[in-house]
Amino acid sequence: MSIITIIGAGQMASALSFPATENNNKVRLVGTPLDRNIIDTAKATGFHTTLKRQLPKIGIEYYQIEDVNKAIEGADVVICGVSSFGVDWFADNILSIIPENTPILSITKGMVNGEDDKMINYPHYFLSKVPSNKKLSISAVGGPCTSYELADKDNSEVVFCGDDINILRMFKSLFETSYYHISLSTDIVGVECAVALKNAYALGVSLAIGLAIGFDGSGKEHYNSQAALFGQSLKEIKHLLKLAGGGEENIIYSGGDLYVTIFGGRTRKVGTLLGQGFSFEQTMKKLKGVTLESIVIATRTARYVRGLAKRGIVKLSDFPLIIHVDDIINSGAKVDIPWKAFESEKI
Structure with a gap:
């Protein structure tokens, strides 16, 4: 039995308690300052208010953020379970209290823009925030997996x-079950880039849903247009993976994650509303209070592309979809899918 401390009581972080406890591990679920109600309710009833599921009855303890030191003490591993909006909070408040010999696994998908708008994945960003005299091992999770279906034990x-492949094997032993299947990779850049980009492009694909159903929602959802945007997304992501220095084989994680994200969730809602004709401001008002990581990732990805184009490394015309998404959310452009720009001629 191992002690697994999870910092952040969001949906995916909490869903990980299912495979963890099934493997006879002890889970300590710690809420961030924004998770107080989640922790209070779960502690009293076992019900997770946003995951909408009963959490495991055995093997899980609940902590408010004031008790985070107690929750980390004696832990074998620590899971970073915050959203991309909580990355800096985790870096500033949690990394310093995690012992050097305690491996960290981050479930947060995304990246930040560094110097020259370079894309930096979260594990490397976290390490840049650690004092030079402190050594931490930070791994991450990627791939297509929604929290509620993990809780429902869907394959x-x-x-x-x-x-460190040995640390990854240790993490695998803690979480792998008959329904939660885990591959391992030492290509952090490739995996993290692949799964971060899917949020930006899922928003782009979802524009087709809104265009099809129309402003009043009376239309019928079409799939040819979604498939076309899906294919263009993979084309642009593959190019970005190569530019970032990640292996192109990681496109399978982008593809799978893109597929599952388009079928439901917050990113689909954003793209659908924009495609229906609502302005970005109207869309944000309708989704007030919803964590919208896709907006952040799309903006950062476009910034990266624009920076490369400014230095003559790429052409903006190589990335028509993400540039159009950026124009919509940051420059007030109306949805007008650049279909002709997707065409190519191979000889």
């Missing part, structure tokens, strides 16, 4: 990535 294929 899911994910990948754990990190610098």
